[in-house]
Amino acid sequence: MAAKPTEGAPFALIETVRAVRRLSAVNEQASRLGLSVGQKATDAMALVPDLQTAEAEPAADADALQALADWCVRFSPAVAIDAPDGLFLDVTGVDHLWGGEAAMLADLKSRLAANDLPFRCAIADTPGAAWALAHYGEDGAIAPPGGQAPLLAPLRPAALRFDLETWAQIERLGLRQVGQLMAIARGPFARRFGQAAMTRLDQALGRETEALQFRRPPNPWFARLAFAEPISAPEDLARVAVDIAAKLCARLEAEGQGGRRFELCFHRLDGKAIPVQVGLALPGRDARRLGKLFAPKLETVDPGFGIEVATITAEGVEPIGARQGRLDTARDPTLEEGLAPLVDRLVNRLGEDRVWRAAPVESHVPELAVTRARPLAKAEKDPPRPWDRATPRPTRLFRRPEPLDGVMAVTPDDPPTLFRWRGQLHRVRRAEGPERIGEEWWKGPIEDVSCGHVRDYYRVEDAEGRRFWLFRAGLYSDPATPPQWWMHGVFG
Amino acid sequence: MSDFRAERLSAVRAKIAALETGARPQVGTLPFGDERIDACLPGGGLPLARWHEVCAEGLETEIAAAPAAFTALMATPLVRRGEAVWVLRRDDLWAPGLLGLGFPPERLIQVCAKDEAEALAVMEDALSTVGVAAVMGEIEAPDLTAGRRLQLACEKHGATGFVIRRRPYGGAAKREAPGSASATRWRVASAPSEPPAGEFGLGAPRFEVTLERCRGGRTGQWLMEATHAYESGAYSLETTDVAHPLRLVAELGDRQLAPAQSFRLAG
Numbered sequence: 014m015a016a017k018p019t020e021g022a023p024f025a026l027i028e029t030v031r032a033v034r035r036l037s038a039v040n041e042q043a044s045r046l047g048l049s050v051g052q053k054a055t056d057a058m059a060l061v062p063d064l065q066t067a068e069a070e071p072a073a074d075a076d077a078l079q080a081l082a083d084w085c086v087r088f089s090p091a092v093a094i095d096a097p098d099g100l101f102l103d104v105t106g107v108d109h110l111w112g113g114e115a116a117m118l119a120d121l122k123s124r125l126a127a128n129d130l131p132f133r134c135a136i137a138d139t140p141g142a143a144w145a146l147a148h149y150g151e152d153g154a155i156a157p158p159g160g161q162a163p164l165l166a167p168l169r170p171a172a173l174r175f176d177l178e179t180w181a182q183i184e185r186l187g188l189r190q191v192g193q194l195m196a197i198a199r200g201p202f203a204r205r206f207g208q209a210a211m212t213r214l215d216q217a218l219g220r221e222t223e224a225l226q227f228r229r230p231p232n233p234w235f236a237r238l239a240f241a242e243p244i245s246a247p248e249d250l251a252r253v254a255v256d257i258a259a260k261l262c263a264r265l266e267a268e269g270q271g272g273r274r275f276e277l278c279f280h281r282l283d284g285k286a287i288p289v290q291v292g293l294a295l296p297g298r299d300a301r302r303l304g305k306l307f308a309p310k311l312e313t314v315d316p317g318f319g320i321e322v323a324t325i326t327a328e329g330v331e332p333i334g335a336r337q338g339r340l341d342t343a344r345d346p347t348l349e350e351g352l353a354p355l356v357d358r359l360v361n362r363l364g365e366d367r368v369w370r371a372a373p374v375e376s377h378v379p380e381l382a383v384t385r386a387r388p389l390a391k392a393e394k395d396p397p398r399p400w401d402r403a404t405p406r407p408t409r410l411f412r413r414p415e416p417l418d419g420v421m422a423v424t425p426d427d428p429p430t431l432f433r434w435r436g437q438l439h440r441v442r443r444a445e446g447p448e449r450i451g452e453e454w455w456k457g458p459i460e461d462v463s464c465g466h467v468r469d470y471y472r473v474e475d476a477e478g479r480r481f482w483l484f485r486a487g488l489y490s491d492p493a494t495p496p497q498w499w500m501h502g503v504f505g
Numbered sequence: 506m507s508d509f510r511a512e513r514l515s516a517v518r519a520k521i522a523a524l525e526t527g528a529r530p531q532v533g534t535l536p537f538g539d540e541r542i543d544a545c546l547p548g549g550g551l552p553l554a555r556w557h558e559v560c561a562e563g564l565e566t567e568i569a570a571a572p573a574a575f576t577a578l579m580a581t582p583l584v585r586r587g588e589a590v591w592v593l594r595r596d597d598l599w600a601p602g603l604l605g606l607g608f609p610p611e612r613l614i615q616v617c618a619k620d621e622a623e624a625l626a627v628m629e630d631a632l633s634t635v636g637v638a639a640v641m642g643e644i645e646a647p648d649l650t651a652g653r654r655l656q657l658a659c660e661k662h663g664a665t666g667f668v669i670r671r672r673p674y675g676g677a678a679k680r681e682a683p684g685s686a687s688a689t690r691w692r693v694a695s696a697p698s699e700p701p702a703g704e705f706g707l708g709a710p711r712f713e714v715t716l717e718r719c720r721g722g723r724t725g726q727w728l729m730e731a732t733h734a735y736e737s738g739a740y741s742l743e744t745t746d747v748a749h750p751l752r753l754v755a756e757l758g759d760r761q762l763a764p765a766q767s768f769r770l771a772g
Contacts, residue, residue, distance in 0.1 A: 351636030352588055358630060359616055367617045371600030371610045383600050388614045400601040403737035409570045410599035442697060445706035474707050478697035502599065504710060505570030505695055
């Protein structure tokens with residue numbers, strides 16, 4: 014990092030564009046001395062010999078902007094990045110939390126100023142109008158609903174985000190204000206400046222919608238809790254988790270919805286946000302249960318100098334039936350009372366991949382025939398065929414078959430009569446087989462398919478009565494390399 | 506007068522029975538359906554709302570295939586009443602195999618625990634949940650405290666626990682705790698099967714089962730067979746009065762186990 018520039022001295026950032034070093038940003042003093050963005054660095058140095066410079070870091074700038082976008086989530090869950098130096102916040106339906114748009118903007122401004130960030134901001138009906146007002150209008154302008162046209166009229170045409178060509182043409186024609194553009198009839202305007210320019214104008218005036226790429230999808234299931242004094246005690250965090258969950262759950266309940274995943278986010282004084290997530294097996298809206306699930310995860314939250322805002326969002330929201338209090342206690346317990354909370358506790362404590370229910374997959378390869386389904390997941394419409402009960406399968410199946418040695422077997426198709434496994438010799442007393450299982454040749458490339466890729470499975474019982482599932486990989490085709498025997502499972 | 510006497514006698518008998526079963530009321534039993542076993546068990550069947558130990562010897566202490574199969578067979582009638590949870594230490598329990606034995610895998614939630622403490626905690630949590638009928642846990646050696654905690658969890662909603670004693674691969678064996686809070690302890694080994702005369706291959710799976718310890722009951726040794734294993738035909742979860750999946754084939758000699766020992770340990 015370059016040293017911090019001296020206060021009040023001309024300063025510029027330099028980037029290398031096609032082997033030419035040019036200014037990429039200048040400060041106020043430098044621009045007053047006649048320097049501008051895009052000027053060659055050597056020319057600038059000749060004009061202003063005491064110009065202080067530093068290398069531009071676009072990647073770091075993008076990272077910083079992204080961090081700022083994350084920070085802005087405290088104001089609205091929908092934040093879009095406007096590269097290289099802007100942010101769009103969709104504050105629809107959020108401003109009442111501050112008591113109006115003006116109060117919200119004031120809060121945003123004071124917080125940004127406290128962090129020493131230079132900025133301009135504006136609120137309008139459309140992203141286009143807000144962009145124009147923030148870049149060319151009065152700082153902190155708030156356009157009343159439907160009233161952005163008079164505010165935009167005195168601005169320069171550049172405020173409408175035209176591409177360079179259109180902008181040059183507009184300038185050449187002597188149009189100096191947006192108001193003049195608005196006065197032109199739509200037909201001639203589109204003919205002269207192109208459809209793209211027309212779209213830009215319409216977007217600014219709200220005649221056409223503009224899709225913003227929000228860093229997170231806007232989530233209507235959002236609640237926020239701000240504290241007069243920053244909190245940091247663990248018991249306060251636990252209480253906040255329940256309080257904020259109750260706030261969101263009340264809304265979910267009022268609309269007959271339930272969430273599957275909840276993300277609680279603690280915003281620290283220093284601008285860092287610490288998210289904590291929990292998931293539910295069935296959509297729910299029980300604040301106390303959520304609080305209990307959050308509780309063990311709050312230990313990992315480092316409050317730093319204190320937490321001033323907490324937000325919570327619900328995802329996977331779907332309608333759920335209303336709950337009725339039970340009249341008879343002898344009735345069978347419902348899923349919501351017993352199993353669902355248990356699955357939630359286990360999944361949130363151990364991790365999602367460690368709690369499952371075995372579900373069939375239509376494959377004859379043993380290790381592929383079982384998949385892990387989410388416990389309590391609803392039955393599929395077209396469930397795969399269940400496993401065949403009549404073909405004996407082992408109770409324990411090894412993930413990797415274990416090699417057998419000292420196998421004595423009568424070729425080509427007889428089960429072994431003697432084998433050694435894990436250092437113990439087993440004499441086979443009874444055997445069943447072979448059950449030939451081939452590869453799933455339709456899945457891999459056709460060149461690799463071979464009729465030698467088969468396993469011949471045998472169910473054998475040794476003299477003590479232990480039952481094993483073993484197989485011979487491949488066929489007896491080449492006497493020099495006999496096929497290998499493997500242990501795949503134990504019946505018990 | 507004789508009425509009064511009979512009343513007093515039955516009251517004293519009930520008191521003694523309560524002392525023998527650890528002063529806990531019997532919630533219910535699951536009879537095997539054969540007098541030769543049921544007579545050894547308190548209340549004429551496997552006590553429910555208690556926890557049971559199933560262990561094995563030799564290679565099976567690490568693989569625990571025979572104990573797993575035997576436990577699944579014992580728990581199959583319970584699964585008709587509610588959900589089952591299996592707490593694993595290694596992910597090698599195979600659902601098609603359980604289905605073959607008659608245990609419905611769609612009623613089973615499998616949980617893989619990192620270590621012994623976590624496995625015990627999950628077991629305890631599952632046992633004290635409404636709607637869970639049976640919890641199987643692969644545990645190396647539960648100590649007395651863990652055993653008592655499991656017992657308290659069992660009593661909450663009447664779930665039955667099965668601790669399958671299994672040693673994780675590698676590492677030294679854990680020292681066995683003296684005494685145990687379990688209701689019964691079974692030692693299971695695979696036994697040679699007997700296919701019907703004139704048929705090739707293997708017969709129905711057989712197990713040599715030793716009841717090593719039984720609170721308020723007697724010990725014994727039997728040869729059992731899962732007669733209906735690997736039989737085609739759909740099973741139904743709704744029917745309640747079906748025969749126990751384990752059939753007693755023969756009573757084996759009570760070798761060196763003295764019945765008095767179990768009463769001493771039961772305290």
